[in-house]
Amino acid sequence: MAQDGMLRAVRLAEGLAIPQSNWDEMHLRLPTAGTRLIDGEQHVLLATAGPLRWRIDEATQTLEVDAPASAFMGQRMDLSSTAPRVTRPSAWAPFINYDAQWQHRTGSPAVADALWELGLFGPLGDVSSTGLARSEGHGVRLDTRWQRDDPARLARLRVGDTISQAGSWGRALRYGGVQWGTDFSLQPGFLSFPLPALRGEAALPSTLDVYVNNSQRLQSRLQAGPFDLSELPVVTGQGEIRTVVRDLLGREQVVITPYYVSPALLKPGLSAVSVDVGMEREDYGIVSNRYGRALASLTHRRGITDRFTRELRAEASSDRQAVGAGGWMLWPSLGTASAAAVASHARGKGAGWLLMAGVDRQARDWSGGVQLRHASRGFSQLGMEQGSAPRTVLTASAGTSWRGHSVGVSWAEQRGGRFDSKLAQVNYGRDMGRWGYLGFILLRDFMRGGSGTSMGLSWSRALDERHGMGVSVQRQRALDGGNDNLLQAQVQRNPDFGAGLGYQLLAESGGRQMVQAQWQGQRAVLNGGVARRNQDVETRVGASGGLAWLDGSVFAGRRIDGGIAVVDVGGHAGVRVMHDNQIVASTDKRGRAFVSGLRGYQPNRVGVMAADLPMDVELDALEIQLTPAARSAALIEFPVRRGRAAVLQLIDPAGRALPPGTWLQAVGQTRQFAVGFNGRAFLSGLLPGRSRIHAAWADGRCQFELELPPVSGDDLPDLGTLICRSSPP
Template sequence: MVQYSAKKVFIYFLLLSSLDHRGYADSFIDSTDAIVPTVPPSGVASLVSKKNDDTRTLLFLSIFVNQAAYKDLIAVKQDRAGKLYIRAQDLRLLRLLINSSIADNELIPLDSIEGISFSYSPNEQSLFIKASPDQLSTYTFDLETNNVSKNFENINTINALILNYNIYTNYFNHHYALTSNQDITYSTNSGNLNTGFLYSNSTKDSQLQHFIRLDTKWQHINPTKISQYTIGDFNSNTTDWGSSTRLAGFQWSSAYSQRPDIITTAMPSFSGSAVLPSTLDLYVNQQRIFSGNVPSGRFDIKQIPYISGNEVTLVTTDETGHQVIKKEPYYYSAKLLNTEIKEFSVDVGIPRYNYGLLSNNYNAHTVLSSGSFRYGYNPLITLSGGSEVSTDGLINLGMGGITKFLGRSVFNTSIAMSHYKNNFGGLAQIGIDSQISPTMTFNTSYQETLNKYANLAYVSEQKYQKNTDSFKSTAFAQKILRAGISYSPIPNYSLTLGYNQISSDNSINQLLSMNLNGNMSQNWSFYLSGYTGLTKKNNSAFLAVRYSPSMKFNATTSTTLNDNTVSYRQEFSGSNISNNRVGAFSGGGAIESNGASYDSSLYGSYMGNYNTIAGTYAENNNNRQVAVSLSGSVIAASRKIFFANQIGNGFAIVNNAGPKSQVLNGGVNLGQTDAKGKFLITNLNPYQTQFIYIDPTNLPLDWSLNSTEKSTIIGYKQGVNLDFGAHESAKGLIKIIDKSGRVIAPGYAVLVNGKDSAIVGYDGQVFLENIQKNNILLVDLLDKGECTIEFSYAKSKKLFNMLGTYMCK
């Protein structure tokens, strides 16, 4: 009988502990289609505390503006004559236009507001206001769905040493070669120290090295100010009309590229108006991308996510079924910055040459410096400016701007002036991108340098090479003309024509190109491209037809024409899963022939828990080649060494999650913890809130988690430690009696070891989890005070323990 009672009580407490304390009361609330107004807490006190001469009655009313209900009750005062008064702040919340000079707490008589009418219903405690659209402020809603985090003070970056590696081995005609590149980062809360290396054992040129250092730098990012500081090797940031230079020195710049949660480009925005509360549908090229409700009056739709198309249709449908259709053209351009976005960079350093070939090829005799700035004045205009200076006499100043006009075109222009080696020079640039029609786009740009125009790239190259017999880079070009047109006569087909001309030192290089692609069916697609040199008569063409019966397999047949040589290639590839994750295997092969010779190859790769391995076998006539590569990472953090696939822009170490627990991020199963409850998440987006979950389904029954969910924010190229507090947990049932030997009545709350909660059940029994070696129970007897129980527990192999009877003192 005692055993049956214990089991019954145990099941009862399992059910009772899973219920919300308010569940019973909440079950009587019918919330179907109900809007329950609440009294706003702020500002009411000033109305309740009446002055001696204020005889007006305070009311809390439901207010409807043009039949649309406001979500909260509004405080209204009524005098003896029935006149109604509302605070200016509340009228502004109702979107009524009130003079900005009127203080928020000032009471305004409703009958003094022009352009509105109203009626008060004492029985319904409601106030109905009718206002013309001109009397209502614009209703704005933002469609931007980015997970933008604003509080970065609580980022707890852990110190970690990270090695990302790629190792390549190659065997070709009895010759063996080993190459690798390594990227080493030491990440701390104060910033990241990073360096990279190349290694090759096949170097025969005495001027080259087996070990080659790449970039070495320290970088700190301030996510709140969206800025970064770099000391060491870097690429200079430049203006639209400038050229980047590799430097070693100091850089202070904006850090929007490290904040993927912020959209910097100007997104399309549209506006309209509704006489009555309406439903708004937004269509792009006859495809609906948004539907929502708007109140009466003017409305603005801001930050529409980037969508391909050229015409937007706004359809408003009011409560009577009346529709208003408005069409507007639009053209999206990544060149335009969003309003108030400021991109800047200040760069100071000495030039570096032969990157990837020599470790320390610097010119310490010349210091180069530059400053660049771009500012989103509004969604239609972006302004820019820049300057460049060198210690050997360069001065370069420039300015530019980009604007959208007619809803279909973007126009950009810039000018710059320079002085170097007693020579003045100039640069002028102009460009336009336009949506000519729903099926055609056009772009062109022209840049010309006057006299001996110079910039940092020009100075750097002049220092490195006195004579240039090879193809001239655009840093030396005097005229650059580009033009292109894209035409899509039918869906899924596109034709692009392009023309490029670069003039330098009395020579002209002209190139005409063409691209045609299309999807002939769900499984068949093709791509055709070609170019011809108008100055130097060289021609090339490429045609490929692709068959993709599924996302896991495709086959491609292609032919290439280079001048008088024609080659054919057949390629196939496939994978066991459609996306790149642990357990993914992909492979394929190709056969190519140009008439005189043939090539064939096989390749495959596999992503494991600790690295990714890939291999290739290639054969050309009598030559054979075998190559194998291995990529992954080694991380030393939290007093443990981790082996994993390469670390991305952020990582997290899961600790104390229990053995064999599943780790999830956003519903995606990332893998299983090891025997010590650890797991490494290798690639997380920085400065976005991440939600990491633990699925304890496979957790042993004698284990418990303090938490199954953690939210965190991670810095750029940094990591955090997530502790889920998994521990072995004993469970049991204890019986409580008072000093007279009677059982404690059911319903009293019990505090277990100062943190866990329990409830006294029938027969004085209490179900306990997380039983410790030494335990203290505090029972709240309400008006009878409190009593305490102390007992010790010896570890047992049982999953459930009958702990006995204890007196509460």
């Protein structure tokens, strides 16, 4: 590739030497022999530069260098995400969530239930307590806990009621105590599993296009030399990467690389830890404060290689202990294989063991898996009652799809517990485009004999973005030996993202009809329904939402599940507020709006509708982007400036119009306005009284004063022609 310019070349007995600065401009690797100091400047001796040829055209005094791609410096493109930076600290904000239901059935007394949550957002994390109140009995406390996140370390701490991490072979238990562990969701863009890396060479400056399963994921420019692309985001499972390198001469290199990515694996050197210490929760949902035996568990997963991740887990209570090891191995041609071995000891039962093995495959041609779990009679673990768990569990499934058709089969079997079972299922689906979707399912329970067979046929179609309809037929054997046939038809409408109404109409051949609806408002969600079967009528109504105290006021909204914010638009009422381009609220008479559902540790765009503001109001930005914590409260202020606007024509003392593109700026303000053709200009944000305006263009500058007329019905007065007189720099 020809390069313009001149460089100094020094002839030595060992050969030609050129300055290191020119060498670096060509992106060439420094030779292992290093550089040589000539006349106070570092030079590179071409004879020591490895696989590189050169010659000088004496007639034109041109240096020609022939270097292979390996002689250039490598380029590394890392697409991995960084830790999110919380842009707004959480404000103190107590809140309450409620979900109340009232229900009445013919011949029975009415029943009312309510779920509630009391909480507090703050800079030190969030505290919450949930409970259930019943009209038929006393209320019950459910969970009380304090949670604090550390996104930089991908760690989360919980103190109070929580659910233990089960690992690959444990059981998830409710307990009260302390939980600390790794949580990759605290960095939403972080990918914990190994991703494919691409390597190649470009002989000339080129462009790089990367396609994953025929979908373009990256386009970039390359300098000559080797390149290394890491952390390429791909779809999990089996797929194909196509790399296209196109150089300046139009030549293309196409490389197709198959891959298999499994989220069960961890990157080499990456660890995930979970520690649970506390007391097991008993009679959850029935008794408020009943805790049983103490428990402790530790789970540690670590990525060893790109294809192997191991897990170690230990758990213990006062009467039983278990320890085990397992791992996941990637076979790119098949899928992910897993295995685990566990040893246990329990008081009164002695020692026991558990073995697990399985294979899982996710691919475009077919997907499926097999999992086998077998335990000895003496095996015991936390959360396992005596003789309740099956000794052997086998599950298998497989499925494929082609040209709108999909077929799947599955088998599930368990033996050695309180109840043995054998279930087989076959399902088929057909996407018929604008005619909808057709589905068929066949289920067989071998433990029930002939009465254990049921089948169903369904058809559904989307009418538009919100409306849909469907019909289904189900047939199964009744316990008395007859057949139960059920025909069902329904029409539904999904509510809008903002305020809106959703409903469902359903009718069955057995004489049952149901109508239910849900209305989503800015301050609550209301629902209700009526169902009728023969002479029995059931009526239900309910409401859910949240209340929060923030910035000295109480705000009502939908249920508070994520972050919340109060948006202040400078006292202007009726201004619509948007979250990610969806209208979610309007400002009240004080110019403030309540927004819930902010996504934690992710960018959220909150904006206002400019059309709802008066013409004399100016905003520096109509949209603000913030990254809050997962459960936090924020204050968002849109700086509002009031002022009047006017149009005018500007001329110099000689009567010539100021040139187009002249910049105008009022004294004491930062905003600038451009002059158009024939000296016409528009100014806004003008304050009452006289204003001095500076004008500047490429060849000169001037200044003038203007005075706005009294406020009248004309929101945009024309000030006529004004003279701009010269001013010092």
